[in-house]
Amino acid sequence: MSEQNEYRFQVNLSGMINILSNHLYSSPKVYLRELLQNATDAITARNKLEPASRGQVTVDIAGSGSNLTMTVDDNGIGLTEEDIHRFLAMIGHSSKVGEDFLASETSFIGRFGIGLLSCFMVSEEIVVLTQSAQGGPSMEWRGKPDGTYTIRKLETRLSTGTRIYLRCKPGCESYFEPETVKELLFYYGALLPYPVILRASGLQETVNASRPIWIEEPELARGSRQEVLAFGQRLLGERFHDFIPLRTANGRTGGIAYILPRSVNLNARRTHRVYLKQMLVSDQAENILPEWAFFVKCLVWTDELQPTASREHFYEDERLQEVRSELGQAIREELMRMGEYEPDRLQHMIGLHVLSMKALAAEDTEFLSVIYRWLPFESTYGERALGELLDEGKKLYYTLSVDEYRQIAHVAAAQSQLVLNGGYIYNAELLEHLAYLKPELQLERLVPEDVSLAFTDLTLEEKNRYYEAIRMADAALQSFKCQIQLKRFKPAELPALYTLSKESSALRSIEKAKESSPDLLASVLGNLGASLNEAAYSTLYFNLDNPMIERIFSAAHPQMLPAAAEVLYTNALMMGHYPMTRQELSAMNRGIIRFIDWGLEATAENGGTSV
Template sequence: MNRHAQEDFRFQVDLSGMIHILSNHLYSSSKVFLRELLQNAVDAITAMREREASHQGRVRVEIIGTGSGATLAMEDNGIGLTEEDIHEFLAMIGQSSKRKDGKLVGETSFIGRFGIGLLSCFMVSEEIVLLTRSAKGGPSLEWRGKPDGTYSIRKLESELSCGTKVYLRCKPGSELYFDPANVEAWLSDYGSLLPYPILFEAEGSCKTINMPHPDWMNNLALARGSREEVLKFGEQLLGESVRDFIPLTSSSGRTCGIAYILPYAVNLSAKRSHRVYLKYMLVSESAENIVPDWAFFVKCIIWTDELQPTASREHFYENEKLETVRSELGESLRRELMTLADLDPERLKGIIQLHALSMKALAVEDEAFFRMIHRWLPFESSYGRRDLGELLDENDELYYTITLDEYRQIMHVASAQSLPVINGGYVYDAGLLAGLPYLYPHKKIERLLPEDVSFSFIDLTAEERRQYYELTRDGDAALQRFRCRVQLKRFKPSTLPSLFTLSKESSDLRNLVAAEEVSTTELSSILGSLSSAYEDQLYSTLYLNLDNEVVARVFGSGNRAILVAAVEMLYVNALMMGHYPLNRKEMKVLNEGILRFIDLGLSAYGKGGETP
């Protein structure tokens, strides 16, 4: 024997193992066997219509019996199978009947491509019985397949009508998948948009699962004139109420749909969920990647014939085609919103008010869209929550902060002095506000830093500065260990005793100190060295309001011990008002200060609780 001789072998396929993979790894649920049967039926009818254009296709599903004795039958009047077709397509795992000249067709009018769908029936039945007769001629045939990989073919004496009928008998533990209510619901889910009637018979009743396509599905320009019908259509398929809708289409027109605007605000991190149909068969009821992420204020119903499904046909491949379609649907949505700005601004305003966050996300990406809708975008301001257009109309000067902490520090002072300050600390807001000066070059629109707020403070008179000089130095010395300076001013509102401000650099230093307190010894040493480099040059500022009754009494008392204790407590109070976390030294000041003032209060009374 030639030692170099090569011997070839054929792979052996364990069909029961394949079925286990299908049920546990490929498909999300065993109920997909219904979709696979529907898919085969619809593809058979499609093939028949290619042969005879006038053919009227239909699918009939019937549940016979109940419980473990139930049988499901699905019949179509499609093109049927010859014996050769059966050997080639039903007995070859991975083979697809959607082929021409032995090659898989890249662009076909069929739904299925992978030739494994019929195996899903073994997840709920121990045997598949198929009766068929081909429109191409030949006898009526019976095919029986078993999960051990064996099958038989028998020629029938009776002549069946063209088409295929599949019988599945419930196997133990699969009663759920033969329950009439469940089967009806799943057929409706998968087949509600299919173009051929689906009849369902069970328990003596017969009903049509799906309805003919409305005219506007084939011509989305008609959707605007069928508002109530489109809204009802969406509520039926999505299972929830909707507020409005926007038609969507790709540039090729091969992917279309309706974006339904939700009647409630959606969290930015909320999971996206859209219903997508491939050639009108449901592929996914929770697709997340069919429209851009910024479109989280809509739920879409999409139908397509150009995207490539995965083997499970429950998702689409994340490829260049999907990326293109996603971008085009996003552009379609953006374009429709801009059309609303011209044709129905009040309708657009209602959408923006409800879904402001999503509108801002889109405006950040698209300058033209921002120009179109910016006046309706709501912002938090020292005048309350207002539309940006109102703030622009009422003020020639506008200020904004870029963080929430900055806004909280100066909000009370700005509001009391009618200073128009917009909070840019929420997501997208700062970026949008930074673009306003380019749209309104004749207006003063600037970022306002906490340390800049002093421009609205009233300086003390020369006499007051002399009067309070020593006391101000004492208060300033008390806060040196916190790297904070004290300034005595007058400002509104008089009810606000103090205001703490810090620059970005002193904010960085404060964060370093906080990190140093909770870090390991080695890291603490590094952070300590970094903070010492800042120490001599970076200070925050505590403004004390001499118009405030408490501050005036403290500085008018002449009691330096009380003044130092009061300044420390006002410092800690200002930090808490500005939502700054207290470090260890500041917590110690707070605790000791409370006890000190309790002691002072008790000392002011003699024995028996009477004032001495």
Template sequence: MRYSGNRGLSAMEDYRFKVNLGGMIEILSEHLYSSPDVFIRELLQNAADAITRRKEIQKKEFEGSITLEIEEKEKLIFADNGQGLMEEEIHRFLAIIGESSKRELTDRSVRRDYIGQFGIGLLSCFMVTDEICLITKSCQSKDAPSLVWRGRPDGTYTIETLQQQDKEALPSPGTKIILAAKEGMEEYFTREILENLITYYGLLLPFPVIIRQNGKEKQINPVYLPWEGRNTNKQELLLFGQMLFGELFLDCLTFRSEEGNVSGVAYILNYTVLPSAKPAHRIYLKHMMLTEKGDGLLPDWAVFTKCIVHATDLKPTASREGFYEDETLDAVRETIENRLIAYIDTMADDQPELFGKFFRVHQLTLMELALANPKLFRTLIDYFEFETTRGTLTGYDLRMCGEDLLYAPTREKYKQLSQLFFAQDQLLINVTYVHALELLEGLGYMFGISVSEVEEEEIEDLMEELAAEEQEKGLEFLNKANKILKDRDCRAELKCFQPANQPAFFLMDEEAVLNRQIAISKNKANSIFREMLNMISSELKGEDAVSMLYLNYNNPIVKNLIRITEEDVLKIFVEIIYIQALQIGGFPLRKNDMATLNQNILLLMERDLADKEE
């Protein structure tokens, strides 16, 4: 830090910030890194960069490798045959927080081959150990000595030179890091945990990563990207995905983006997920596992996938658990999105059986995808299904039927009208399912088809007026029926409609339905809620509510009712027909409706039995 002032100092002096290493480690463990697991990631990254650096220094190929050896008493030896360090480099890169051996590389084409950028990775080892012992031998000189660096969390360190005959001396260039578990961190030094962590973070490293214990060793990784550089077939990719994620997939597809130098595989899930789901992906940077989160890189809607992604030129965040948002990341995301859309589009044409399975499993997600992406809507809309009075129809069926498309906006309205429309082979669509209305309106807009809510006029068009003579015959009956229905806020009309075996059709507008629901709720509510419901109902214009009971003149029962002169008998039949029409239409019944129905049925039975006795 440079300081100047008027205190009589003859010259300015340079000072250095002093860093409390213990506090720095606390920051790393509590704020930068998500868990102690990442010490393996940092060791793998440093080793991978050291191998890359040695290749550049020697200007020739050599077989890089990383070995992790587990010894007794929770001791771990992590070794690589990379560039190694000279003493000056040890002081520079291991003793200055934030310094990195990669920082001196200014050529972007070189820097992009390196995983680490921030020079603090080795400190993560202090989360699991109280001392870091590093033995290193540089590849830059044939006579380079083996050096031992021992660092401690209090900020002190030592360096010593090993003689060639010392058993710890390295015979060839590379670095060996020795760690002993500190109290409470012993689990991170067990074979199972270490093998899982190495597999998780280093599976895609392009050189052997070997774990060794008791003289037995196992190579963890395949040393190549399974989807690049070989004639890998889809079955191999599906087996690789099954091994990595531990589940079977419906299908998979590869993708590549020149921007960011990104490639990978998207696996199609074989089960339904919610549109809000956050799948666990495997996203690698320069062959090293970076994150399971696809935020920013993968399309938000692609929740039906689990992806393996390998990036080379995307910029990691300081914690190396994500990518910086920039134009390159935006371009990569768009490329992956377009690839997924093209896959769905071509699958519908080229693999209809597979598309059928895919569509059935992920229908809800695909609805949202279609609504958000007009270029996919054209393909997907033909496959979405709609409940109609002609059975289940697809979007293709609807756009090819050559009719205007009428829909019922509520489940109750659809239940009311469906029987009437069905009997006359008229099309009515139920849009009360998720996204059904948006999809139907989108279909109408795209193909120039009229889509509208069913109106009273369309309903009345399905009913014929009676001839003048028939109207005159039924006038007295209608007056009596309306008198009977007056207390039920309902009016009766005589019409002719199909089916002939349906004696009546009941229709309520939305306000009448709400009035009925409030009345029913008041009967069940306590005094406080009853007052609230009274306030709500007082604001409604009850005189505008319409409840109609259409009596079918084509029905033999209705024709016989017109001839009945006894008002008490007529009352029984009208009330039965009224309540049955409510039930058929799915309307809520008032408190005494069922009691009235049962009582009237019993009265009819009594009359019938009395007639037989006579």
């Protein structure tokens, strides 16, 4: 049997620091976040041991240039000599795991035991002085980025807690500037329940002195409107005019959803600022709210979600899904409350964020039943709120696509039909839901061929007079699977209207696909199209009220009428935004050239002057 040797991994600490700096953490500035998180965990641990203790973190900055130093002092639980060996000298081992009072995952932020290493991004040495609340001597730990460290017992006893010294690394002076440090301390620790004090240049300031009382009870934010808006502006850097309080059923996650003061794109990146255990974890959290809630920017605080190793995002687990659902429900309920008690406020919000409101209404029929009257739609009566259109007292029709709407809008408007454009995102889905939820609204889908029911048929005398012309035009379009009808309809300015049955629409798609497919696939598509051939006829309605159509059909010229029918057919396709086959493009080009030739011949026959 071959001999098997066992070895231990060798860790290159400087290489690990490079990984932290360039890959795990987004910026060296997170060193302050890590120090604050360690202090917060230490204070939390001491509170469990001594409930009467009151936490505090003090940051001192001294010196200038290459002599800049920073001291971060907390009065938390401190470390024993054993703790130092376990948690400061063993990379990846967290002080938040074990079988003692430091084990509670719901009480501590840190989980990975690497936070202190982030300080090597800005300092060549880390010095830790600490005194444990559990007794024992005061201790000093000095660590360097080459992986070496020293530990010694101090002769004097320090006050309970931990003090960390950093000396600025060349090139990192900006991270030690008092104003920068002040902003970062507020940025990361604005919600901390104990004072964070900054001392620099002989001045002392409590960075988070204005911690709001509604942090604990978000519902109280309604009574502190201006304070809430000002707080959001400082933390999120944007001026807001409205907000919605957030809270989950268990009370462990809460926040403020600020209504964005401008319309946003449906595909806009949705990021929110999230605090874990009252410390900022991420200002780029993208998965904390439902996708439809892209009209808000949130401050969220929680003690129940699990951060990733970088502590800048959250794991997509079952609890996050539950929190996301509950925060979405809080927004939904507030909007519904507005609809009942503050309709003007809701209407203003819908005006700014109609897409988001439609997205929510499409998945929540109860919400739709509350807000439908304020939702705007393009219609043959103009861009108006649905409630205004309903007040017209007319039956409402809607189309499923923009192209369907464009085909029939002019005809329907001329005949005073009220038609809504259902082709834009969510519109048709919402109207279908409403037709089911509220049958009394008289909402009905309209297809282009239905518009022909309002056309005026020809008299028997007119049918006889135009029989031959109708036959010639119909024959000209047979190769396109299109039949013609000669009618009278409004507006007279519209010469022709193209309508498409479901079968002919499917056949058009198949024929178009065949042109760009390999032979084998084209053969398969051809077999599919063959089953539709009999029923797949579209219809081109010619308007006899249009002066040009009346002249063309009255003349019944055996060459001009078929050519005109083809040109008007292809023009109707373009007006309806239908993709055209090669055969149709060829017919359009052929017709244009033919009419140009006829025009030139007529000019020549008249001595060079046009008729």
